Amino acid sequence: MELLKIERIEKYYGSRSNLTKAIDGISFSVDKGEFIAIMGASGSGKTTLLNCVSTIDRVTSGHIYLEGRDITSIKGKELNKFRREKLGFIFQDFNLLDTLTAYENISLALSIQKLDHKKIDAAVKASARQLGITDVLDKYPYQMSGGQKQRVASARALVTDPAVVLADEPTGALDSRSARMLLERFSYLNDEYDATIMMVTHDSFTASYAQRVLFIKDGKIFHEIIKGTDSRKAFFDKIIDVITLLGGDVSDAL
Amino acid sequence: MLFKLTLGNVKRSLRDYAVYFFTLVIGVSIFYVFNAIDSQTAFLKMNESTRDIVRLLVNMLSGVSVFVSAVLGLLIVYASRFLMKRRSREFALYQLLGMSKGRISAILLTESLFIGLSSLGAGLAVGIGLSQLMSALVADLFEADMSDYHFTVSLFAIIKTAVYFGIMYLVVLLFNGIAIGKCRLITLLQSGRKSERQRLKNPILCVIVFIIASIGLGYAYKNVTGNFRTLNNKRLLAMIAIGCVTTLLIFWSVSGMLLRIFMSIKKVYHKGLNCFTFRQISSKVNTTVVSMTVICLMLFVTICTLAASFSVRNSLNANIKEYCPADFEIALYRIENNTVKPIDIKEQYEQAGIELTSGFEDYLLFYMHNTPQLTIKSLCGENYGYLLENYPFLDLDIQLDIIKLSDYNALMEIYGHEQLKLNDDEYTLLCNYTSMADIYNVLLKSKNDIQLFGKTLYSRDGKCVDGAVYLSSQPINAGIFVVPDSVLENSGSEAASIFIGNYSAKTDEEKEKAEENALASYRKAVDRDSLQSKYPDSVLTLSVQTKRDITDSSIGLGGIIALIGLYIGVVFLICSGAVLALKTLSDTADSLGRYETLRNIGADEKDITRSLFIQTAVFFLLPLALASLHSVFGMKFAGFFLEVFGTQRIGISIALTCIMLAIIYGGYFLISYFSQKAMIKK
Numbered sequence: 001m002e003l004l005k006i007e008r009i010e011k012y013y014g015s016r017s018n019l020t021k022a023i024d025g026i027s028f029s030v031d032k033g034e035f036i037a038i039m040g041a042s043g044s045g046k047t048t049l050l051n052c053v054s055t056i057d058r059v060t061s062g063h064i065y066l067e068g069r070d071i072t073s074i075k076g077k078e079l080n081k082f083r084r085e086k087l088g089f090i091f092q093d094f095n096l097l098d099t100l101t102a103y104e105n106i107s108l109a110l111s112i113q114k115l116d117h118k119k120i121d122a123a124v125k126a127s128a129r130q131l132g133i134t135d136v137l138d139k140y141p142y143q144m145s146g147g148q149k150q151r152v153a154s155a156r157a158l159v160t161d162p163a164v165v166l167a168d169e170p171t172g173a174l175d176s177r178s179a180r181m182l183l184e185r186f187s188y189l190n191d192e193y194d195a196t197i198m199m200v201t202h203d204s205f206t207a208s209y210a211q212r213v214l215f216i217k218d219g220k221i222f223h224e225i226i227k228g229t230d231s232r233k234a235f236f237d238k239i240i241d242v243i244t245l246l247g248g249d250v251s252d253a254l
Numbered sequence: 255m256l257f258k259l260t261l262g263n264v265k266r267s268l269r270d271y272a273v274y275f276f277t278l279v280i281g282v283s284i285f286y287v288f289n290a291i292d293s294q295t296a297f298l299k300m301n302e303s304t305r306d307i308v309r310l311l312v313n314m315l316s317g318v319s320v321f322v323s324a325v326l327g328l329l330i331v332y333a334s335r336f337l338m339k340r341r342s343r344e345f346a347l348y349q350l351l352g353m354s355k356g357r358i359s360a361i362l363l364t365e366s367l368f369i370g371l372s373s374l375g376a377g378l379a380v381g382i383g384l385s386q387l388m389s390a391l392v393a394d395l396f397e398a399d400m401s402d403y404h405f406t407v408s409l410f411a412i413i414k415t416a417v418y419f420g421i422m423y424l425v426v427l428l429f430n431g432i433a434i435g436k437c438r439l440i441t442l443l444q445s446g447r448k449s450e451r452q453r454l455k456n457p458i459l460c461v462i463v464f465i466i467a468s469i470g471l472g473y474a475y476k477n478v479t480g481n482f483r484t485l486n487n488k489r490l491l492a493m494i495a496i497g498c499v500t501t502l503l504i505f506w507s508v509s510g511m512l513l514r515i516f517m518s519i520k521k522v523y524h525k526g527l528n529c530f531t532f533r534q535i536s537s538k539v540n541t542t543v544v545s546m547t548v549i550c551l552m553l554f555v556t557i558c559t560l561a562a563s564f565s566v567r568n569s570l571n572a573n574i575k576e577y578c579p580a581d582f583e584i585a586l587y588r589i590e591n592n593t594v595k596p597i598d599i600k601e602q603y604e605q606a607g608i609e610l611t612s613g614f615e616d617y618l619l620f621y622m623h624n625t626p627q628l629t630i631k632s633l634c635g636e637n638y639g640y641l642l643e644n645y646p647f648l649d650l651d652i653q654l655d656i657i658k659l660s661d662y663n664a665l666m667e668i669y670g671h672e673q674l675k676l677n678d679d680e681y682t683l684l685c686n687y688t689s690m691a692d693i694y695n696v697l698l699k700s701k702n703d704i705q706l707f708g709k710t711l712y713s714r715d716g717k718c719v720d721g722a723v724y725l726s727s728q729p730i731n732a733g734i735f736v737v738p739d740s741v742l743e744n745s746g747s748e749a750a751s752i753f754i755g756n757y758s759a760k761t762d763e764e765k766e767k768a769e770e771n772a773l774a775s776y777r778k779a780v781d782r783d784s785l786q787s788k789y790p791d792s793v794l795t796l797s798v799q800t801k802r803d804i805t806d807s808s809i810g811l812g813g814i815i816a817l818i819g820l821y822i823g824v825v826f827l828i829c830s831g832a833v834l835a836l837k838t839l840s841d842t843a844d845s846l847g848r849y850e851t852l853r854n855i856g857a858d859e860k861d862i863t864r865s866l867f868i869q870t871a872v873f874f875l876l877p878l879a880l881a882s883l884h885s886v887f888g889m890k891f892a893g894f895f896l897e898v899f900g901t902q903r904i905g906i907s908i909a910l911t912c913i914m915l916a917i918i919y920g921g922y923f924l925i926s927y928f929s930q931k932a933m934i935k936k
């Protein structure tokens with residue numbers, strides 16, 4: 001089932017004399033329960049794409065449909081409501097509130113939806129179980145490791161049961177072990193709970209956990225590969241091949 | 255290049271500097287206004303005695319100014335340290351680029367110079383404007399005539415302000431230089447990244463500390479109000495110390511305790527952004543315990559000073575009408591071997607060949623009587639022990655004044671007050687000094703008769719009666735007995751010789767002339783030196799009072815108290831407001847990322863600004879709430895002492911105080927709220 005449909009979107013920056021096309025006519029769609037990665041070098045426009053999908057940024061032209069609704073036409077208060085009900089965010093630098101405990105960070109996502117506190121408690125605990133952070137719920141961000149913080153942020157993104165989870169370089173600030181743990185959780189959530197995840201990364205290893213990888217270069221879709229029945233290792237090799245083809249700097253890709 | 259960088263810096267951190275600049279401007283202008291009173295009042299028409307009082311006021315104000323400048327200096331140092339901290343990363347960048355610490359100090363110097371000069375200029379401009387209003391206030395307080403008033407600028411005050419603030423800026427520079435010299439590159443670089451650690455205090459400890467502090471505070475409250483009579487200076491200081499310490503402890507524990515309470519009410523805590531708001535408040539309060547305490551105490555002093563000073567001033571003026579009902583009074587007596595003996599007024603005037611009563615329309619010449627038979631001790635009866643215990647400072651052997659009924663009634667006719675009727679075996683005790691009246695009332699309840707020259711008299715009323723004989727500006731009659739004439743006949747108990755009268759003149763100018771004549775005659779007739787040689791072993795009391803003198807000194811006293819109260823109150827308010835505003839601003843600057851996160855996870859803009867409002871409001875209200883509570887008891891305590899002046903108009907004063915609070919403190923609240931709102935909007 002088609003959940004997210006992106007139709008010929010464009011995003012321009014700058015003035016007429018000095019125009020930068022950050023996104024130059026991208027179209028694709030994401031099905032429900034899909035785990036998709038978007039790859040590209042720095043400046044390729046992948047984060048802009050994610051920002052447009054997440055309504056943090058506005059497209060210059062084109063349409064984005066989520067569950068059949070055109071989100072480029074939502075404005076003001078509705079936008080906030082849409083964001084908190086339909087989307088879950090995971091950021092590179094976690095974006096946890098350092099004054100709140102892990103529990104409160106997660107519950108805040110629900111309490112701003114004006115949910116009853118009893119329902120909140122159950123949802124927070126369930127989501128913490130899914131991400132394996134039940135034992136750090138009473139800790140503050142500064143008492144946690146990077147991996148734990150990112151899993152708390154993920155729990156916050158998932159606890160509202162969003163239509164799609166948007167992750168911007170989720171492993172960017174993590175060591176390789178924490179990164180693997182997090183990605184395994186993503187795969188698990190995707191498999192078991194049918195969570196739709198759209199992840200932006202420039203790291204091939206991270207991307208290899210997805211089922212489908214879109215490559216973006218200079219604001220355009222350059223290539224797309226699908227994992228299918230391949231093993232993760234084989235998929236990873238395929239990704240590396242595309243990156244070589246893409247001509248991207250290897251150090252940048254890894 | 256340096257200048258360009260400096261200007262850029264100031265422009266960029268204008269938001270941070272806004273409160274700083276605002277505070278400097280108000281500080282400078284207030285300083286100018288109160289130091290310019292001298293020249294401002296030069297144009298006001300007032301008589302010589304009021305002029306003397308204004309001179310005294312000016313001297314006192316310049317004394318208070320030293321204190322005020324110290325307070326403002328501390329505030330400026332604090333504020334600039336705050337701004338410095340905010341910019342540590344910037345300084346680190348300069349150092350990384352190879353700038354020497356000397357150069358950085360030079361940048362700071364130019365910046366301070368820039369800010370200092372512009373704030374001084376703006377402050378003086380505001381001050382010169384405000385001081386014209388001040389003249390009106392002074393004219394009103396001292397009841398002077400403003401008809402000849404011109405716009406004035408006091409050069410002296412400008413120079414004084416510039417010098418005082420120059421010194422303050424120098425101190426600030428010195429502090430900043432030391433701070434720059436001390437800091438290390440690595441700490442500067444990391445200072446922005448260090449997220450504040452949430453040190454959650456042990457909740458049980460918080461509750462215990464809070465309870466102990468509350469008990470301590472209650473104890474101090476009780477002692478300064480309920481048990482006020484047993485209070486001596488040492489105990490009073492102890493109570494003040496307890497008050498300060500408990501205030502500190504309350505601020506230390508209150509946020510932890512309240513947070514715990516709210517956390518346990520899950521329904522409230524997990525509603526909207528509440529948990530975020532509570533946490534923000536608690537971390538704010540937790541990191542400012544000492545400042546909160548100081549601010550709370552400053553607000554307390556401010557509220558009390560403003561309320562008390564205005565109330566004293568108002569009552570003083572209202573009192574004149576009531577307690578000074580005649581124009582002129584002479585009282586002559588001498589004390590020899592602890593007995594009061596008269597110096598006969600009539601005799602003095604006759605010796606000098608002057609007509610005592612010329613220029614007076616109605617008048618009375620009479621004697622006050624004293625006798626060792628009538629002292630407080632003689633009234634005591636069984637209550638002697640009680641008095642000794644509860645009023646250790648009261649002199650029980652002092653001889654109480656007695657007046658003949660006929661003299662009293664004649665005087666009341668002059669005063670236009672009600673006359674008195676007594677049976678032959680009755681007396682009345684007049685007293686309007688409330689503390690003494692309370693004592694008399696206790697005594698009269700158990701012993702209502704006195705023995706006087708072989709006669710027994712009974713109290714007509716069973717309690718004291720409101721009234722006075724002497725002219726005064728306040729209710730300070732500590733007890734005068736009115737007895738039937740026959741009792742004092744041939745008793746030889748004459749003490750003070752008194753003359754009280756009203757001028758026959760009608761218009762103000764004629765009255766002034768009459769007063770001059772009366773005073774000149776008095777000076778001719780009563781000569782201290784010749785009297786002293788006549789009675790070499792006596793202590794002489796030769797007193798002359800006029801309604802005009804009493805009025806002027808009373809108005810002057812009221813005016814001085816009100817102005818000095820206003821000065822200190824306003825400065826304290828500025829300090830409290832500024833410190834809180836700076837703290838909230840810098841906290842919000844540190845929390846910008848948090849607000850961004852809230853927005854990212856989809857919180858409503860309305861909820862975010864509401865959370866900000868609640869945070870700021872609670873932060874400003876917390877010290878004010880405790881200060882108000884302190885003030886309730888502080889004013890009660892002050893009431894015992896201010897009783898002499900009368901405090902019946904306290905309501906208006908409290909209203910005035912609230913207006914001042916609302917303008918200055920509320921102004922800082924609004925500035926800080928709106929600049930924070932602008933900050934988080936990006």
